Amino acid sequence: MTSDENFLSISNLKAQDLERPVMKLLKGILKWTVRVLLVVLIIAFVWGFIAYWMSKNDCQQLTANPTNPMKAILQCDYGVANLTLSEIEKPVPADNQVLLKVRAASLNPVDGHLLRGFFLMRPMVGMRKPKETRFGRDVAGQVEAIGKNVTQFKPGDEVFGLARGACAEYACGTERGLVIKPNNITFEQAGGVGVAGLTALQGLRKGNIRAGQKVLVNGASGGVGTFAVQIAKAIGAEVTAVCSTRNVDLVRSIGADHVIDYTKEDFTKRDQKYDLLFDNVGNHSRSERQRVLTPNGVCVLAGVGGAGMHPESLGRVAGNLAAALFSKFGGQKFVTFIAQTNKDDLAFLRELMQSGKVSPIIDRTYKMSETQAAVRYLEEGHARGKVVITID
Numbered sequence: 511m512t513s514d515e516n517f518l519s520i521s522n523l524k525a526q527d528l529e530r531p532v533m534k535l536l537k538g539i540l541k542w543t544v545r546v547l548l549v550v551l552i553i554a555f556v557w558g559f560i561a562y563w564m565s566k567n568d569c570q571q572l573t574a575n576p577t578n579p580m581k582a583i584l585q586c587d588y589g590v591a592n593l594t595l596s597e598i599e600k601p602v603p604a605d606n607q608v609l610l611k612v613r614a615a616s617l618n619p620v621d622g623h624l625l626r627g628f629f630l631m632r633p634m635v636g637m638r639k640p641k642e643t644r645f646g647r648d649v650a651g652q653v654e655a656i657g658k659n660v661t662q663f664k665p666g667d668e669v670f671g672l673a674r675g676a677c678a679e680y681a682c683g684t685e686r687g688l689v690i691k692p693n694n695i696t697f698e699q700a701g702g703v704g705v706a707g708l709t710a711l712q713g714l715r716k717g718n719i720r721a722g723q724k725v726l727v728n729g730a731s732g733g734v735g736t737f738a739v740q741i742a743k744a745i746g747a748e749v750t751a752v753c754s755t756r757n758v759d760l761v762r763s764i765g766a767d768h769v770i771d772y773t774k775e776d777f778t779k780r781d782q783k784y785d786l787l788f789d790n791v792g793n794h795s796r797s798e799r800q801r802v803l804t805p806n807g808v809c810v811l812a813g814v815g816g817a818g819m820h821p822e823s824l825g826r827v828a829g830n831l832a833a834a835l836f837s838k839f840g841g842q843k844f845v846t847f848i849a850q851t852n853k854d855d856l857a858f859l860r861e862l863m864q865s866g867k868v869s870p871i872i873d874r875t876y877k878m879s880e881t882q883a884a885v886r887y888l889e890e891g892h893a894r895g896k897v898v899i900t901i902d
């Protein structure tokens with residue numbers, strides 16, 4: 511054996527000696543990772559199984575022989591077909607609560623999501639049955655009684671805002687979620703304000719809206735859109751509304767300066783730039799939306815289209831989240847937000863309505879006994895303003 515061959519065989523031997531323990535270590539790590547993952551999966555499966563079968567709600571107690579009964583819409587199980595008009599105990603306000611005689615309640619896309627129990631939401635909202643059994647949150651009505659710590663309302667006051675279980679003859683709300691109803695709008699209109707009005711106002715503020723700006727509202731004809739157009743106008747913006755042909759006159763009538771019919775034209779292909787894009791639909795890519803934003807423009811990612819789960823909904827959610835993440839590094843911002851109950855914002859909306867600058871648009875009204883039909887209609891995704899439940 512030459513000295514070169516000798517050197518090669520020694521270096522091969524060293525490499526093999528080194529490789530063996532490294533490979534052994536890697537195999538060990540892989541084996542344990544797989545074992546840990548399997549254990550985690552089994553625990554998650556067992557937890558999910560137990561949580562699913564243990565999941566229950568207060569429906570049986572609510573409906574068992576009420577002594578002071580009232581009619582209410584209950585969601586005891588998931589699914590629109592499981593919404594029932596039931597008799598339950600009339601609520602008694604807690605110290606910080608107001609008891610309302612409900613006159614109108616309205617529906618929002620979130621009511622449908624909670625009712626259907628989308629699987630990703632189930633760990634929060636109830637695995638097998640909904641934890642929240644009373645239906646509805648937007649409300650308008652008359653104060654019937656107050657808890658001992660309530661200072662801002664008295665019996666007889668006409669109010670609107672948000673209250674748990676609004677689709678009922680009576681509901682309890684807190685002072686934080688209610689304000690006095692303007693006298694120039696009906697209970698039906700006031701019942702339509704809650705979530706949609708707050709979403710439009712808070713979303714426009716999230717986009718730093720200012721007078722004189724060019725604002726585009728995509729999805730201008732629905733519950734949120736009809737408020738967004740009117741509030742943006744009231745603040746002094748120049749508003750472009752995007753809607754389908756049958757809603758062109760509607761959005762013009764509520765103040766839109768320009769209207770784009772999305773069935774005929776794609777707003778992202780135009781040369782016009784906007785300071786604020788209030789997007790209720792999310793049906794364009796980030797780069798398409800960037801094209802129509804000014805260099806420091808903001809795209810407010812309010813929603814993913816009409817109420818209900820549609821084949822394109824999940825893709826739009828993912829697209830919006832990615833747009834928000836990537837925009838952290840550029841001049842143009844894409845911002846997501848979830849509307850919050852806020853008394854000052856409700857009071858601001860009341861002033862806009864009292865001054866006639868905002869007027870809630872009602873698409874259809876349904877009786878309490880027709881709530882299933884109302885949800886189904888809303889979930890078609892083409893409401894023109896708000897869908898309201900009237901309480902006799």
Ligand SMILES: NC(=O)c1ccc[n+]([C@@H]2O[C@H](COP(=O)([O-])OP(=O)(O)OC[C@H]3O[C@@H](n4cnc5c(N)ncnc54)[C@H](OP(=O)(O)O)[C@@H]3O)[C@@H](O)[C@H]2O)c1
Pocket residue numbers: 618619620705706709728729730731732733734735752753754755757772790791793811812813814815816817847848849888891892893894895
């Ligand atoms: N971020 C939050 O906190 C928050 C709060 C409330 C709602 N949201 C979300 O905001 C979105 C809107 O809510 P909403 O209550 O206004 O829903 P909605 O009342 O069901 O209204 C949906 C509107 O979208 C319009 N639309 C559908 N496809 C469109 C398109 N391609 N281009 C333009 N408009 C289109 C429909 O008009 P056509 O009939 O003309 O198609 C309809 O008027 C929903 O996705 C909802 O989940 C978010």
